[in-house]
Amino acid sequence: MGKWFPRIYDIAMRPIERSGFKKIRTKLGKEANGRVLEVGSGTGINFPYYRNAIRVDAIEPNSIMREKSLRRLERARVPIQLSNARAESLPFADDTFDTVLATLVFCTIPNPVKAIQEIERVSKPGAKVLFFEHVRVEQPFLRKTQDLLTPLWKKLCDGCHLNRDTLALLKQSNLEVTEVKYYYNQIFVVVKSFNNKSNKL
Structure with a gap:
């Protein structure tokens, strides 16, 4: 990842955070209970919630x-341990977490399928797994625009895939999707799911 993008990230995102993302993050932060894993915490934008x-x-x-x-x-209200790790290789034991949260990160993960498998591994059976992501849209013109812009966008924004169909990847995983809510012309989505694996004997 280049140096310029993370330095301007908070400034670039400030208008949309204030106009709607803050409310979404607040709700998800309240739903995260027990021991929580945040995948791709970035500049810590979720920490206050x-x-x-x-x-x-x-x-x-x-x-x-x-x-x-x-x-x-x-300044966080709960204890937070920050680690240098990648989503495809999580440094945690099986069945550790009660909740997993990922926000605006799956667009940049090089191997999202492996990352989902790691989330399944480290979260407990029945654990809540919460996502807030931008996704590939169904509307033909917007979808084509995403496809055309993605090669340049990846270079400018450090690997961000505008057209990644994260929702489809989640539905193909062992996570059980229970709620899908779209925002901003279905470009952004909140997905609530749980880990559907069985308890180990």
Whole structure:
């Protein structure tokens, strides 16, 4: 990941965060309970919204993003442990987490299928798995626009795939999707699911 993108991320996102994303993050933060894993915590934008977590383990592979998140980490209302790790190789034991949260991160993960498998592994049977992502849209003109812009967008925004169909990947996984809610002309989606694996004997 380049150095310029993480440095301007908060400034670039500020208008849309204020206009609607803050409300979404607030709701998801309240739903995250017990021991929580946050995948791709970025600049720590979700840290202020945790209320019911016993502890949050946040992973972020980008050093600049991690550094920028420290101020929010220090002001968080719950204990947060920040780690340098990637979603495809999570440094946690099986069946560790009660809740997993990922927001606006799956567009940049190089191997999203492996990341979902790792989430399944480290979360407990029945654990809540919550996503807020932008996704490939159904509307033909917007979908074509996403496809055309993605090659350049990936270069400018450090690997972000505008046209990644994250929702389809989730539906093909062992996670049980229970709720899907769209925002902003179906470009953004909140997906609520749970880990459908069986208890180990």
